[in-house]
Amino acid sequence: MTSEQAFSTFTAEGLVCVRGERVVFTRLDLSLASGEAMFLLGPNGSGKSSLLRVLAGLLKPAAGRLTWNHQALAEDREGHAARIHYVGHHDAIKPVLSVMENLRFWGRLHDPLAGDAAVKAALERFGLWHLRQVPGKLLSAGQKRRLNLARLLAAPASLWLLDEPSVALDKASVKTLEAVIAEHRANGGMVILSTHADVSLPGATELHLDRFTPTTPPEFWA
Amino acid sequence: MHRFANPARFLRLASVIQPWTAAVTLLLIGAGLYFGLLVSPADYQQGETVRIMYVHVPAAWVAMAAYSCMAGASAVGLIWKHPLADLIAKSASPIGASFTFLCLVTGSLWGKPMWGTWWAWDARLTSMLILFFLYLGHMALLNAFDDPGRGMKAAAILALAGFVNVPVIKFSVDWWNTLHQPASVTRLGMPKIDPSMLLPLLLMGVGFTMFFVTVLLLRVRLEVLAAKIRAIRLTQIHGMPGADPSGEALG
Amino acid sequence: MSRLSEIIRRDLRLALRQGSDSVMVVTFFVLTVVLFPFGLGPETNLLERTSAGVLWVTALLASMLSLDRLFLADYEDGSLELLALTPTALELLVIGKVVAHWLTTGLPLMVAAPVLAVLLHMHADGFGTLLLTMLLGTPTLSLIGAMGAALVLGARRGGVLLSLLVLPLYVPVLILGVGAIDAAVQGLPADGLLLMLGGFLLGALPLAPWAAAAALRQALE
Numbered sequence: 302m303t304s305e306q307a308f309s310t311f312t313a314e315g316l317v318c319v320r321g322e323r324v325v326f327t328r329l330d331l332s333l334a335s336g337e338a339m340f341l342l343g344p345n346g347s348g349k350s351s352l353l354r355v356l357a358g359l360l361k362p363a364a365g366r367l368t369w370n371h372q373a374l375a376e377d378r379e380g381h382a383a384r385i386h387y388v389g390h391h392d393a394i395k396p397v398l399s400v401m402e403n404l405r406f407w408g409r410l411h412d413p414l415a416g417d418a419a420v421k422a423a424l425e426r427f428g429l430w431h432l433r434q435v436p437g438k439l440l441s442a443g444q445k446r447r448l449n450l451a452r453l454l455a456a457p458a459s460l461w462l463l464d465e466p467s468v469a470l471d472k473a474s475v476k477t478l479e480a481v482i483a484e485h486r487a488n489g490g491m492v493i494l495s496t497h498a499d500v501s502l503p504g505a506t507e508l509h510l511d512r513f514t515p516t517t518p519p520e521f522w523a
Numbered sequence: 524m525h526r527f528a529n530p531a532r533f534l535r536l537a538s539v540i541q542p543w544t545a546a547v548t549l550l551l552i553g554a555g556l557y558f559g560l561l562v563s564p565a566d567y568q569q570g571e572t573v574r575i576m577y578v579h580v581p582a583a584w585v586a587m588a589a590y591s592c593m594a595g596a597s598a599v600g601l602i603w604k605h606p607l608a609d610l611i612a613k614s615a616s617p618i619g620a621s622f623t624f625l626c627l628v629t630g631s632l633w634g635k636p637m638w639g640t641w642w643a644w645d646a647r648l649t650s651m652l653i654l655f656f657l658y659l660g661h662m663a664l665l666n667a668f669d670d671p672g673r674g675m676k677a678a679a680i681l682a683l684a685g686f687v688n689v690p691v692i693k694f695s696v697d698w699w700n701t702l703h704q705p706a707s708v709t710r711l712g713m714p715k716i717d718p719s720m721l722l723p724l725l726l727m728g729v730g731f732t733m734f735f736v737t738v739l740l741l742r743v744r745l746e747v748l749a750a751k752i753r754a755i756r757l758t759q760i761h762g763m764p765g766a767d768p769s770g771e772a773l774g
Numbered sequence: 775m776s777r778l779s780e781i782i783r784r785d786l787r788l789a790l791r792q793g794s795d796s797v798m799v800v801t802f803f804v805l806t807v808v809l810f811p812f813g814l815g816p817e818t819n820l821l822e823r824t825s826a827g828v829l830w831v832t833a834l835l836a837s838m839l840s841l842d843r844l845f846l847a848d849y850e851d852g853s854l855e856l857l858a859l860t861p862t863a864l865e866l867l868v869i870g871k872v873v874a875h876w877l878t879t880g881l882p883l884m885v886a887a888p889v890l891a892v893l894l895h896m897h898a899d900g901f902g903t904l905l906l907t908m909l910l911g912t913p914t915l916s917l918i919g920a921m922g923a924a925l926v927l928g929a930r931r932g933g934v935l936l937s938l939l940v941l942p943l944y945v946p947v948l949i950l951g952v953g954a955i956d957a958a959v960q961g962l963p964a965d966g967l968l969l970m971l972g973g974f975l976l977g978a979l980p981l982a983p984w985a986a987a988a989a990l991r992q993a994l995e
Contacts, residue, residue: 321670322750323757357859360995383861391852397791398784406784410860413776452856601988656942663938667929676992677925681939684921684985688943691974695946702953 309370310334311460311491316365318351325351326513329365333493335459336486338502341495343510349495350390352510353462356493357387383412386458388466392449396438400429400448403437408455415456423454427477442469450478453485461485463494475500530747533607537740544737551730559723572636576720579629581728582622583651585735589619590654592739593661594686597679607743609675610750612682613665614742618735620658626651646700650693657685671753777862778870785874795840800882803836807890818895825894826955829904830911833883834944837915840879841940842933844871844923849993858994864987872913872920872983880912896959903958903968907951910971917975917982918943924989946974 312332318325325348333339341349354360356367358374358381367374367381374381394403404424408415424430427447432440440448446469453461461482467475479500482492494500559577566573593615600608630648631641642648661678668674789796810828814820848854857867887908888901896904922940926932954967 321672321757322753359855359858379861379863382859385859387855387859389852389855391850391855393852393856395784395788395851395853397788402787406780407856409780410777410857412861413780653942653945656938660935660939660942663935664925664929667926667931667935669930673928673992673995677929677989680921680985680989680992681925684943684981687981688946691946691977692942695949699949699953 308335308489309459309491310368312368312371313356314366314368316352316355316367317363318348318355318360319363320348320351324363324515326510327515329510329513331508333460333491335489335491338482338486338492338494338505340502340505340507341493341510342507347510347514349510350464353387353389353464353493353495356460357385357462358382359387384458385460385462386411386453386456387462387464388449388453389464390468392445394437394440394445394448397436399434399436400424400440401433404448404451404455407452411452411456411458420455423451426454426481427451427474443471443474446470447474450481453481459490461490461492461494463492463496465496466494467496467500530607530750534744534747537744541737541740541744544733544740548730548733548737551726551733555723555726555730557723558719558726563719563723564717569637572633573720575629575633577723577727579626579633580724581731582626582629583647584728585731586619586622586626586651586654588732589615589622589735590657590682590686590689593619594682597682600675601679601683606750607747609672609679610743610746611739612679613675614739614746616658616661616665616678616682618738618742620655620662622731622735623651623655623658627655644700646697649700650696653692653696654689657689661685777860778866778873781857781867781870782874782877785871786877789874789878795843796878796882799836799839799879800886802839803832803883803886804890806832806835807893810894822895822897825891825896826900826904826952826959828894829887829890829896830907830948830951830955833887833908833912834915834941834948836883837879837912838919838937838940840875841919841923842926842936844875844920845927845990845993846923846932849927854990855994858991864990865983868920868924868983868986868990869979872916875920876913876916880908880916883912884908896955899961900955900959903955903964906968907954907971910968910975911947911951914947914971914975914978915944917978921982921986921989924986924993927990927993947971950974 310332311334312330314330316329317327318329325346329352331339341352343349351360355362358367358378369381369384393407398406401420401424405417405420408420408423421430424433427450429444429447429451432444437445437448446466450466466478470478479502482502485492492502492505494502555577559574563574565571593612596608596612596615599605600612627648630645630651634643634645634648635641661681664681665674665678668677807828810824810832811821814824845854848857858864860867884905887904891901891904919936919940922936922943925939926936929935950967950971954964954971957964957967
């Protein structure tokens, strides 16, 4: 990670998320500054994944806005995309490409200047360097997840949005993930993640999503 | 954004307008049929069969106008995220498809006495046939998703793409037709128009349009009500918060 | 731009390693064209007269075969989300995928077409125009097809639905392509028709990726 990131803030104001025709959460505010981390908590269906997708820019909120250093993000989708890494439920690994090819593709797509050195470092960090020639189809679920997480290091980005990153990871890999996140935060990065309670991030704040479930039926069709 | 789209106001407005459009529809189509079938003269070449024109040509007009209406509503739905616009596009397409079908059937009925065959690859009929397929694709896409919202958005993009393509299709079919059609076959459409023919044609044209508007209003009202019912069901399924206090940190 | 070449290279590599649809597409093309003499009878005159139409109709159908997979694999394994989160216009990535699709299906069809034209006794004057129409027409098919493929992502019976959406939009390409070949065979100038075919391609080049990208974003929501 390069440490040239200046101090930045990321905020969401009054987010409303509608999935299908159901309002998942309303009037959700959050704010995060360089070096901070946030856990998303809440029962099934409270919208943890949806919120991460909204924050990533994959899902348009029905209302509300996102800002980066007090600049609204709605007009700058590509600029936002350059600042974030999103890890979702799927590992986005092509079965016929090798570990190295898979990661190199995502690294270069995120940042065309990202060199192979960063890819190599990322693979070593997540214990995949010895598997670099192995095609994706031969990887176990845990190895796939580690390869997906290695994207975080293959190209720099300030804000990491991680949706259940510890699924399929063994204890040692969770420790690696915790260490990687700690370094990222030490360098001024931000992390928002939803997870079972098995990742420990000292000083992380918590956001309980069930507090934002709507209390009235959706006003539009009512 | 939802603030600008007020279905309650729409429902009130529609229920006021609809009886009027229905009455005007009956009046115009009644008058159109009277002038078309009884008053206007038979064509000296085509005889009585020319009267099919009073259904065929207005149906073609409305079929094309309905597609434009659908594309316009789709654009509004895509750009301004207006939920009513999506519902209008969704409701317009089966009506437009019905008019296209009516146009094709009357064209075929008209073709039999004129060409001695139920179907000739006449440029207009062929264009209408392709328009019919465009409508079918739109309707199929609308209903192909479990989430009705997703279907409406995808169908909106398709409607716009189709709208851009329609002139190209029309042009290429016309060109193809002049290349292959033997000159002896008369084209369907309006012969040298006599005022006594123009009046019923226009009456029927406006009458069909009003019929389109009436049915469209009815369908949109039904769609709004259906969306309401779905919203009520959803709140029943997911319950109102506070009912389930076990807010565990599990996902 | 380097991102564009990155995605083209990835898709070509995937096509190459997965045993590729190219072979399937060309086999379908050859096999279907060969069926026509059985259906129509082997008369040279009849085959010659219908050759342009048979070749183009079959090419349309063949180019649709691999379309439904264009975005589906990326959609299912989560790659599409990451592509949409690439710091560049999604339209550009769509163009990249269309280029790769054309190289693996349109181009092989173009190469196979003259051989099949020989089997159908196409007049010698038609061959050059046949290649030109394929060169200008098949990219349009890939572009329009990409839009259709993006629209049906996540739909029930996506494959059948795709053909319903896309085939009516293919009509101008078919008419202009066959018209140009027929004109050339009859010794008439085909330039105007080829220009129109090219114009259609130029029109589809910005519009289809735009529509496809919009559809992909909808699919990911």
